[in-house]
Amino acid sequence: MALLELSDVSVHYGRIQALCGITLTVEQGEVVTLIGANGAGKTTTMRAISGIRPLSGGRIRFQGDDITRLRADLRVVRGISQAPEGRGVFPGMTVQENLEMGAYARRDKKSVPEDFDRVFALFPRLAERRSQVGGTLSGGEQQMLAIGRALMARPRLLLLDEPSMGLAPQFIQQIFRIVTEINEQGTTVLLVEQNARQALTRAHRAYVLETGRIVKSGTGAELLADTSIKEAYLGVA
């Protein structure tokens, strides 16, 4: 049984169809990446999985249960947590409070301090800026905070929507290293990335999205070697 299963999922924004029946699975323990050009529907896919965008067709299953109509906040309780595109850091809350928001839906409050330690170990910068307000953090710091906050939910499935967006190269390296580290600690990851080469190198499997349809899938290595992928996404002529 796959951890996450999307079957024939469609999403509309008014008349515009952003997803046209996509089917994908994420197995327990995997890093799966979703790559595609701007406007392909990657963020829409993430929003559909988290439940903040309703489906116009298809089903979503999580741990075997149909969650298609489950309220978004209850999906967090089930173990789906997302660091959204554009970070979504709460501007008026401190780093500490933002991280506490990540643990908002947790039932096991006792282990929250442990996870604070874990997040601060991953991102020492956040520990230094604990009482700084989110809105005044640099872009990179906000990105770390969004990822750390998503981890505070202790998710079974972590959804990362372009975690490397707008970051300097050495930061991007660090973010990808942390994704691998999080995965090795036992969290399944679905990763959306523009940075296709890095993502494919790190991922067990990948899907390629083009204007709302999945046009290719395979292991990271397979897609890295694929000529059409090289041309379209890896900048190799």
Place this chain on the structure above:
Amino acid sequence: MHPLTTFLADAWINFDVGSLRDQFWSNTFDGLTYGAIYALVAMGYTLVYGVLNLINFAHSEVFIVGAYAVFFVLSGLGFGPSAPALSIGALVADLLLAMVAAMLVSAAVAVILERVAYRPLRRKGVPRLVFLITAIGASFTIQYLIFIWRGPSAEPAVIMFRPEAVFTVFGADIDDQQLTIVAAALVLMLVADVFVNRTRLGRGVRAVAQDPDTATLMGVNKERVIMLTFLMGGLLAGAASLFYVMKVPSGVQYSGGFILGIKAFAAAVLGGIGNIRGALLGGLLLGVVSNYGQTLLGASQWSDVVAFVVLVVVLMFRPTGILGESLGKARV
């Protein structure tokens, strides 16, 4: 001099600086008392605006319904046009009972209003203007329901106690009524502030105010937060209605919430709408300024005009109010 100018100078813009100087401190203390009431009502506008970006114009009726609860409870307990002879303990117990009743009634009306009038619209995702029209419609609806039930005139006065001076500051008396109202309002606002800033649920409210979608991604139930803000606004408006009846014993009338609601809304905007501490500051300021204006211009009709002139002037220099907009963002 031209007769018109004379007329204007005499009858209209007759600045009575002497009176204002004489009554400055008594105006201040009384203004703070009214301001505390505005502030409590302003909280309801501010909380709902913070999470929904909606001006709940029916909040003035949430407030006046509480005043009716106060009237009925106190009349039932034997209060009437003259102050009752009660021991302090019995009086406090009666007033607390009236306050709790008013808080419950106002909160219930606020929550039902949200369910019946606003939630269906939210589900449909209608434009913001539709919400505004609905709010105005809901305000009229509640007013006229009360009108049909109780008729056009105000209810008989209920006097709770005769205010007595407790001490004198700068030559002006401060009475026990003023002290009660200001102290109780401050405590209630403090509780609300601690709730929003220090508790988990309150953090959920701030999260929805700052970024509703991300708040949902954190597992916050947005619908519950919205209900909670209407509930809190209702509770505070209910408490305010007790103090309002204390100050204006014959003010329980179907349309009695209208002016006070507008002033409380103005107070919320003045302090920075969506900002809890702003509601307090805006309320107190508006109460005091209204009183100065009234004394300076010699007629109570001027008090609201002066208050709004001050509001507009402040907003020209600080478009988002004195403390700035939005729940939590004020801490930046």
